[in-house]
Amino acid sequence: MNERMERLFPALRGVPYEITSPATPGYNCIAWAAGDDSRWWEPAEPPSSYYWPEGVSRRYTLEAYAEAFRHLGFEDCENARLEQGWEKVAIYAKEDGRPTHAARQLANGDWTSKLGGLEDISHPEPDHVSGTAYGRPVLFLRRRRAGYTPTTNQEETNP
Amino acid sequence: MxxxxxxxxxxxxxxxxxxxxxxxxxxxxxxxxxxxxxxxxxSLTEAKLASAGVLAQRFDALAQAWRRECGHLSSVREMILHPAYQQIIGMGRDALPFLLRELERQPDHWFWALWAITQENPVPVEHRGRVPDMARGWLEWARQRGIRW
Incomplete structure (x- = not known):
């Protein structure tokens, strides 16, 4: 239990979340959802000195954030439900449509979020970090999970 | 003088x-x-030292408030709009030694403030987003100009 975290994200109270990294400003939620823990991703135009995928619009819009993930092979999908062999991300936005956060689904169906410059956490549902700070998940995308080999007539249990 | x-x-x-x-x-x-x-x-020296102490206290208080209230944000654009961050920019070049000290001690997203105050950006493209490298770039920039912290 982390009091500060639960104050910022009240939906975590009573939920089996886990802190999975130390706090660091070295990478943010967008980077972490994209699998990058070495850079802070930010669409700001220069003189901002942050990383943004080449060729993706440098705008603080849901579409630009979604495009950053499509650039990595993600495609839009309907929901956050676990689908074997698929890796999903959720993009969060405030009511005014401003993107605020991204979370990535783990192979077991839980989600992982980097909370700004704070720690990474794993949490059972995307909505466990919804609220005043981040708004709510509004867009889901998916791509084939690395190393996944589809089989027929049996449930895949790749890690 | x-x-x-x-x-x-x-x-x-x-x-x-x-x-x-x-x-x-x-x-x-x-x-x-x-x-x-x-x-x-x-003495003038004592007064100058006392003034520097006041600036340091002011910076530290603003920096602490900024970290406390913006630590969970994933957008630097939101972080820099915080009043504490804006007040640090408002300190102008007086804030430079404190910003550089922070970068050396505990790198954080002070880069926008440094750019706003100095109108320079020593971070090469290949270091974009790599906070430790960005911090080192600014510290080297400061050393080359004889800026002390």
Whole structure:
């Protein structure tokens, strides 16, 4: 239990979340959802000195954030439900449509979020970090999970 | 160099040898007034040190507030709009030693403030987003210009 975290994200109270990294400003939620823990991703135009995928619009819009993930092979999908062999991300936005956060689904169906410059956490549902700070998940995308080999007539249990 | 008595008089014909001297004049004058009121003599050096201490305290308080209230944000654009961050930018070049000290001690997203104050950006494209490298770039930039922190 982390009091500060639960104050910022009240939906975590009573939920089996886990802190999975130390706090660091070295990478943010967008980077972490994209699998990058070495850079802070930010669409700001220069003189901002942050990383943004080449060729993706440098705008603080849901579409630009979604495009950053499509650039990595993600495609839009309907929901956050676990689908074997698929890796999903959720993009969060405030009511005014401003993107605020991204979370990535783990192979077991839980989600992982980097909370700004704070720690990474794993949490059972995307909505466990919804609220005043981040708004709510509004867009889901998916791509084939690395190393996944589809089989027929049996449930895949790749890690 | 302007004498302490000239600073104390607050003459409208004040002339300063540097912008930094001009910026320090008002707090030095105030500290001298305090010294006179309390009957304690204060040298220009003591006044300057006291002023630097005031700046340090102000910066530290603002930096702490910013970290406390913006630590969970994933957008630097939101972080820099926080009033504490804006007030640090408002300190101008007085904030540079403190910003550089912070980068050396615990790299964080002070880069926008540094750019806003200096209008320079020493971060090469290949280091974009790599916070430790960005911090090192700024510290090297400062060393090359003889800026002390």
């Amino acid at each position: 302007m004498s302490l008595s000239a600073l104390q008089s607050g003459s409208s014909a004040d002339v300063y040898l540097s912008d930094e001297s001009a910026r320090l004049a008002a707090p030095i004058r105030r500290l001298s007034e305090i010294g006179r009121e309390r009957g304690a003599p204060m």
